[in-house]
Amino acid sequence: MTEPLWWQTGVIYQVYPRSFADANGDGIGDLAGITARLDYLVDLGVDAVWLSPIFPSPMADFGYDVADYCGVDPRFGTLADFDRLRDAAHARGLKLLLDFVPNHSSSEHPWFLESRSSRTNPKRDWYIWRDPAPDGGPPNNWQSYFGGSAWEWDAATGQYYLHQFLKEQPELNWRNPELRAAMLDAMRFWFDRGVDGFRIDVLWLAIKHPDFPDNPANPDWRVGMQDIERLLPAHSADQPEMMGIIAAMREVADAYPERVLIGEIYLPIPRLVAYYGEGGNGVHLPFNFHLLDARWDAGALAQLIADYEGALPADGWPNWVLGNHDKPRVASRVGPAQAAVAMLLLLTLRGTPTLYQGDELGMPNVAIPPERVQDPQALREPDTAFNRDEVRTPMPWDASAHAGFSTVEPWLPLNPDWAERNVMVQRDDAGSMLTFTRALLALRRAHRALSVGSWHAVSSDGAVLAYERRHSEERVLVALNLSNAAQTLVLPAWAETLTPALTTPPTRHPRLRGDDGGIADGAVLSLAPNQGILLA
Known part of the structure; x- marks a missing residue:
């Protein structure tokens, strides 16, 4: 095995810049x-x-409507500020990735x-323009992800342009060579400036069927689902020509050492x-979002992991996501008592x-x-769309005014329990979620089995999901109790000599405290309710 690259052994941390830290007091x-x-972030690991x-x-869509691919929005600073961030990150051994928005x-x-x-x-053909349908309406039935038709009429030129999001986000025509x-x-501009890679926004949408036929109806659509779900995106997404576009992007990235491309798919x-x-x-990494919607039980998760591992190509490196700026937070999806278990899984x-x-x-x-909602998707479809503002709120740093995020009222409300x-509170609390996450990340660095080892199922019976990570002679066992009741796990013979290296703390708002639990008694591991244990 060749030595793995940084993006294979490393952990990526997503920063939503509007909500991370305000230095200029706006x-x-x-x-x-x-x-x-x-x-x-260095201390976190x-x-x-x-x-x-x-x-x-x-x-209009908080930065996903780009007006210049080679600059920095004044709200965030200047190119000089970016250079300072890049230098400071690299000096600390941190890689820096940007969001690239190629679809629109x-x-x-x-x-x-x-x-x-x-x-x-x-530049007319740099975007997607079509004549009206015979009745004068939109060229086809495609829907916007933000509700309504994906076509906007332009009276001045007598054609419609395509936008699968807001009308302020017209779609680029990747069939045009210029x-x-x-x-x-634009990608080269940032690579030349020292960026270590890109997360590529809505990559699977970036090219469309050349004839723009209607999308077929979704037979599973029902009242309460979003407009976009009325149709199956057979012709507006995941087209065969997409791989040619990706190959061109990959050729650009490969001209620079150890750069990474991550696709939102x-x-x-x-x-x-x-x-x-x-x-x-x-x-390099097609984002695997399947944990975001997975049923939270041992059997379903075990099947998902096995299906994904089994589908990977021989040279495909896996990846996992449990939260982002578009989806409900994991602590709300699985409940606060399971949040640390979910972190241990991730x-x-x-x-x-x-x-x-x-x-x-x-x-x-x-x-x-309601008066502070800013998410354009939630404003357009208030009854069906998730309000993404709920997961984009400012980072609470301490108990000072405005949680140390800013010196003034933040653009979105703070979490109500920010004090x-x-x-700062969790950093000094031995039983906190932050302390647990920091310890877990340290264990990833210390054990090759966790960073690059193979994955093997051990058990998914009942409420306990257990699996092995193995590298050379090193073997680690992870046991996750996905229920609110005490459970036991019969340990495989090879794991009987292992000892708990880390256990999740029970969740008691606002802090996480409790005993370690999880003591192996002979060949049986006892798991407290909502507890995960890592044996090494």
């Missing part, structure tokens, strides 16, 4: 704030920092302003793993884990008063 997080908090978009933007730009991007100016403009070259040049496992490509022409599965800011504090979703659930 209530919005910024690059200088992130720079000032890098030592926290992560290896790479991924920043959600920092590019100039009108912020802002409607205020100069490219789109040109494209929209006339049908004969040289557009493709310009976007690849919400697809079933058999299609997800296709994005690894063949012969090194895919993305950080001991084979492959590269991505940790979302605040999950190391056990933060739940934060209810947002108790914050970094």
Whole structure:
């Protein structure tokens, strides 16, 4: 086995820049704030920092509507501030990843302003324009992920343009070679500036069927589901030509040493793993989001893990995600008592884990008063869409005014228990979620079995999920009690001599305290309710 690369052994930490740390006192997080908090991430034990978009933007979708792919939005700082962040991160051994948004730009991007100016403009074909249907309506039945039609009428030029999100986010035409070259040049701009990789936004949507046929109806749609779910995205997503685009991106990345491409791809496992490509022409890590919606029981999780491991190509490195800026927080999905168990699962599965800011504090979703809702998706579909503001609230650093995030009222409300659930309180609490996560990350570094070892099922009977991680002669066992009742696990013979290296603390709001539990009695391991144990 060749020595694994940093993105295989490391842990990625997602920072949502608006909500991480505000250095200039305007209530919005910024690059200088992130720079000032890098030592926290080093102490936590992560290896790479991924920043959600920092590019100039009108912020219709909070940065995912890019107006300049080669700049920094003034709300976050300047290119000089970025350079300082990059240097400070690299000096601490942290890699720095950016969010690349190739599917759409802002409607205020100069490219789109040109494209929209006339049908004969040289950049007209940089975006997707179509004539009306015979009845004068949209060219087809495609829906926006934010509700309603995916087509917007432009009266000045007499055509519709495509937008699978907001109308302020027109879709780029990756079939146009000039557009493709310009976007690849934008990637080179940041690689030349020292970026260690990209998370690539909605990668599976970036090219569409050339004939734009109607999408078929979803037979499983029912009242209460979002508009986008009325149809199956047979022609608006996951098209065969996608692999050619990815190969071009990979060629750019491979020209720089040890860079990584991570694709945002919400697809079933058999299609997800296709994005690894063949012969090194895919993305290094097609994001595996299947834990986000998994049924929280031992059998379902064991089957998911086995299915994913079994579907990976021979050279495909796995990865796992339990939270991000778009989905409910894990502590709200599985309950606060299971949050540490979920963290133990995430950080001991084979492959590269991505940790979302605040999950190391056990933060739940934060209810947002109606008058403060800012998420455009929630505003457009208030009855069916998840309000993403609930997971984008400011990071609580301490018990000072505004939780140490800012000197003024933050752009979104703080978690209501911020005076108790914050970094400073949990840092000094031996039984806290933060202390547990820090210890777990240290164990990942100390045990090759956890960072690069193979994965083997041990048990998924009843409420206990147990598995082995193995590297050479080192063997580690992870046992997770997914229930609120005490459980036991009959240990395999090889594990009888192992001892508990780490146990999850019971959750008692606002702090996590309790005895260690989990004492092996002969060949039987006792697990307290909602407890996970790592034996080494």
